[in-house]
Amino acid sequence: MAGKKRSRSSEPLEFRNTQLADALQTQDMAALxxxxxxxxxxxxxxxxxQRDDPRDSGEVWTYRDPKTGDVALLLFSDAVHKPAALPPAVALQSPAWLRAFLSAHxxxxxxxxxxxxxxxxMQATPADLIAALDLDA
Structure with a gap:
């Protein structure tokens, strides 16, 4: 039994959301x-x-267009879809975190x-995503 516990805990964390990938494939905003x-x-x-501080979720990377100054948030359904040119670190964030981040920014x-x-x-405005996240509220 102890061997099974160790093998489960050593499985790598999957940085993906299969439902999100499916929604993007069909370009279905309701599914998204x-x-x-x-x-x-x-x-x-x-x-x-910082791993020792559960309040520290890291610093989110955003893209600022040098010509217009517009800021874009890039999100991914799977870490493998993140371009290599972006910083290497990723986080797997909850719906509540996404709602709070979008509201704050x-x-x-x-x-x-x-x-x-x-x-x-796909792309959307922060307001559209906040409305979509609030549908269950």
Missing amino acids: AFALRHGPTVVPLLRPG EAEITTVFFDIAGPHP
């Missing part, structure tokens, strides 16, 4: 909203959080891209 409300989102980090973020490099990219 459902996936965001009921599963995690892969978020690129500029600085990973809604005035600054102009658009949110999902799986920007493919295979099935």
